[in-house]
Amino acid sequence: MIIFVLSSCTGVRVKGFYQALPSQVGKWKAHDKDEFYNRNTLYEYINGGAELYLAFDFQQVFVRRYIGSDNTEIILDIYDMGSAGDAFGIFSVEREDEDIGIGQDSEYGGGLLRFWKGPYFVSIITTGEEQTAKPIMIKLAQAVDRIMDTKGLKPGLLKALPRDGLDETSLRFFHTDSILNRQYFLAEKNILKLDKHTDCVLAKYKGYDNSAYILLIQYQNSVLADDAYHTFLTAYMPEAIESGIVQVENETWTMTKTDGSILIIVLEATQKDFGMNLMAKIKP
Template identity: 25%
Template structure:
């Protein structure tokens, strides 16, 4: 009986793993579904072959941990659309590439936590996927078609977005976390948070989550750098001390259990006391002035 139960458990686990693996295949469009959809290109690139698609632009995606991608060029009701669906190593990588690619979003796509709509583009990150749909006209019709395609492609991943657990609570809000950027190397830093690039020179293989807060009275950047070991922390702190320049901002840091917390404040300490308390409470570490 015990063995039967064990076998059943093993089968169940294998089945679950198989389903998860199948689920990570690249979603595709069924061209036969709609007559007014004309697919002009549908190609898959994996690993370093991304070079073939975006040449020098591939570096950034490879730095974040690129697995494979699907490129679809299509025409739908006279609208030319370009779909780039990237499958990254994991949800963190997918969110990371989304976080450095989005810019001045007009709004979010309904139902998609990590999404960004601008005139000519819809972007979203869900699970290990980063999706970009570019249209040529900037019209409402084109965006409507883009949203429909996103739902068609990614519908099964709708509820599968990355959250940031263990982060400080109020006065931090969802809005703050939705502005978070994840940086995993020099190119991500150059593209996503260039103002800190000089401090991270010489550091590799890190993951930094940075939350820029730009409110009327509270202006600061909060960073969580994970798994830093050896003298890397000292080098980073030394870089900050040496390269801050005219000192228009004040730096604080705390060494928490699994992360180095960095806070660059452009406001006076009094204005951000509530935030600092929240950071210290969540991290059980005290911020020190640099």
């Protein structure tokens, strides 16, 4: 059973579909007042985790709590991430599990359901017994999915990646060095000169007895890309300033080049030829 009610939300910027969210799913009923947090108040809700969202174009989060007969909760968060690209980004940087067919991409694992659709990222978590709550969480997610009548495009930079050998669950989209270092640590300093204006894609590739990472960074123009290229070479692989290719201490290969406003880096290629072939297949 899913019961829908219309509620009035004043004094905050909300989307129309909030008013159509279910007030009850099965025996789980909405309780307490709905909550809203913006860029200035997000720390009040997720102190210690707000930096992740603020590294994207986060606008606002809507929070509704559902309580079951055993007084445990299911908590629904709907994040307005400002754009479809950043909604995909915040979903991607913590993705671990396979898609469960909700929204534009989704996953479920360990009592946490996550999906994105259009400019929105949705998180549903339970404080109760997972097997009891899971079907209710899925019904709630499907209801939210139906209410959202908009879809969005993934970041265009993803199209430059080769598809063969791509580990889809490893795909990450982000902007800043703080997020890069959560995914793949390069250096304490921001040697790639990342900021809110850079689009970054990181992905892992696997071949027969081979593997590597591809990191793509799109800058606002080719001058900025070239500047970051030289800074990266000087700081990370100074012995390869001429060639852009080096074998590092763990005997894997790192290689880099620019293509217009895009900086291309292949990391941890187990074989030089494997890394070179990957780089050749990148089509900015």
